[in-house]
Amino acid sequence: MSKHVARLTSSPPSVAVVRELLQRVRDIGGDADAILRRAGFARGADAASPAAWECQLSREQFSAVYRDCVAMLEDYVSRRAGRPAMNKKEVDLLCYCLISCATLEQAIGRAADFCAMLGGRAGELSLRTAGSRAEFCMHTFHEKRDVSAFLSDLTGLSTYARLFGWLIGVDLEPLTVEACYRPLLDDAVIAWLMPHPIVFEASDNYLRFPARYLRQPVVRSIGEFDELLRTFPFDLTTEQSKSAPLSERVRTILGIALAHRAALPTTAQIAAQFGISAATLKRRLAEEGTSIQGLKDRCRHELALDLLRDQLLPLGEIALRLGFSDAASFARAFRSWSGRSPSAYRLSAVVS
Template identity: 25%
Template sequence: MIRGTWSLTEPLIPVNMPATMVRLGVENGLQQSDLLHNTQLNGEMLTDPATRLSYQQLLTLVNNLIKLYPGQTLGLDLGNALNINQYGMLGYAILSCADIRSALQLGVKYHSLIDPAFTFEIIEQDDTTAIRLTAHIPFEPIYRMLCDVFVANFASLGRFLIGQPDMQPIEVHLNHPKPDYADQYQQYFQCPVLFDQPRTELIVDSSLLDLPLIMADQATANMAESQCAEILSRLGPKEGIAAKVRRILLQNPGHFPPVDVVASHLATSTRTLSRSLQELGTSYQRILDEIRKEMAIEYLRNSSLPIEEVAALVGYSDPSNFRKAFRRWTGRAPSYYRKELS
């Protein structure tokens, strides 16, 4: 394992959110013992603030919840159930920020205190801003659930922080196919919800970023952020290895370095890098494919470039190989996204 990264077996995840998952399941008629099956957790541990879960334990818990949960809206329900208290000291710091922009910036800086397997970023444009998720979890059902949790939770927390329960994003984009329960999203968002998108993100009016938080207190925010910094330095990992690989690959989009060059950037060997990614259930090739997929969908949706040029821009000299790869990534032909755009 590369120093400074996280693995499936390290106890990194605070108990707050897993406890909320169990509570949501029980409120929907499930047995706590069934939800905790094979997790090595018990009810007492869920109430102990010192408890930290490994990713192996969390994935087992999430799999149990997905398998047993009545209905298909688990991610949306969980995102709506998570409140600011579940974010621990980071939540306390966010609650005290001056405005939405500073709260988001604080979240970007310290999100790994909550979950080092995802990152998010804020892309400000003129009139709109994208709050964008990148998840480094290679398990498809869990990834889909996390996308739903992300959009539902960020929207509900935004409403709570500014005291405007009717506030809605402009659009919600989801990086997965349209599910059977697509109409349920309208119960959470009174705005267009688009599927099969390059990325999972909330599109909001940029003016929202300057709205003051109803519990803003600069002295409290400074104190809480100092505590977050101290906790982060004590815990160690600040960026997962999958996020580091992704960042290197995106430095020069379309000209992706081979795995040995990426390893050299990380001051390690190809073998050690491959082993570290394997422990997370992913690989260099899988991360590269995800980036290529995102870029290809972006080009197909938002440009009139021929398929041959799109293929070249994501690193394929042979368009037929690109078409095969694209169908493997998305289950659809490139023309599907081009037709939808038209």
């Protein structure tokens, strides 16, 4: 096995990556010029002459070119194997299936189940732990390990690495990648597509990272998924995992518990999920201008507003859904949040 240490990506879109991708599309007989036109370049832009378009390359255009090139290459590899490729809609559905998972370990297990339903079109996923290390395997069924298959698998590994970090709101560090290929692309291109150390000519495709991340809670909401999937996994210049403050991650955990009619976790339980002490959790939330109680009140208030719009739902049942012992306790809390009673809010919702 050979080791390749990738350089971190810079912020502007990489012309070198686009050149490489377009060349690979041309190699399989694809229309690279049409890809440029769909990405918004002026008619007449020539994939073989990057000087005519490279100065125009924006983040959005990079994502569009990357998406179309990978789709064409994956379709080529899949047709060669006699099966359809996994499409963007199926990738989106896979991601949505993970939203209700409690931990990263559960999310990886569900992703493996989803891919198994596709009968090998999305490869075969597995997870195992050895001591303090976790090993995620993405086995694909490519008979020919050429550059098209390499690009397809490298994109898959990159997608999972960024998705897993995004789900729990932290990067998987340190992360080591193994690929069952020779380094079939230029170093700069590989570094853009996978900015982590890569071991080549391995037995399969792997992501190896500290096993402690498997216990981390999934902290994303459905609204965040909607926003992510507008460009994911093709916008390589957008930082995926670091966009969730601790307070938002805690709020998501509380919101999920309420949505599943489960008891709200205690401060100690939440702190344990993040691998920190209760005191550290309180301090970091205070630095963000909030507290566990404040986040619980916010989540209960938001859910109460939603439930009160259902005119047929009794106040007593709403109280129980929110974790209150009775309707009177709920009414007192609601008045403290909004300055009016639940009944008054319900009436105003009908009028409006």
